[in-house]
Amino acid sequence: AQSVTQPDIHITVSEGASLELRCNYSYGATPYLFWYVQSPGQGLQLLLKYFSGDTLVQGIKGFEAEFKRSQSSFNLRKPSVHWSDAAEYFCAGYVTGGGNKLTFGTGTQLKVEL
């Protein structure tokens, strides 16, 4: 079955520290992959996406993610976290022919300690 897995439910980092949020996927073909961020009481906002080509993609707010086919992963990274990055982060995937159905992971709640 097609799926996206986020192994970490909660992560706490200190402001200024680096961040890596994990995402693993299971698809029969190379998927399109996305990272969305949800601030409290808000809808989701797209951070970045991977369609094809360069496996390291840059997004908004200083985030980047790397597509690793050998590890079926698409981890989100940021070199230095700001307190305003505290939010919930969702990885999502889609494959061509998937009927416009974006599959979301269960989310990772990020807490930033000052």
Added chain:
Amino acid sequence: NAGVTQTPKFRILKIGQSMTLQCTQDMNHNYMYWYRQDPGMGLKLIYYSVGAGITDKGEVPNGYNVSRSTTEDFPLRLELAAPSQTSVYFCASSYKGLGGTGELFFGEGSRLTVL
């Protein structure tokens, strides 16, 4: 810029009542979606539409209905509300399908409680 607007933001229903969640977008997007978000479960697709007059079921359509009479509006109807429908509902839109730009624009959500 209004983007995707959902109403109401909060609603409490009694079991068996019906209601409609409204969703309007002003970006002239062809694709619209309804998701529900439950704690620890991520987002699940309820219904989606690829254009006016065309709708299709997502992963969890039971207990819901939709219509798409205009490009702008995509209301979600709950018939005979049940406690299992307590959730936060998000409407989203996109200009192209997921294989196009892939970016969904989300509303701020509607929190529904069924008691």
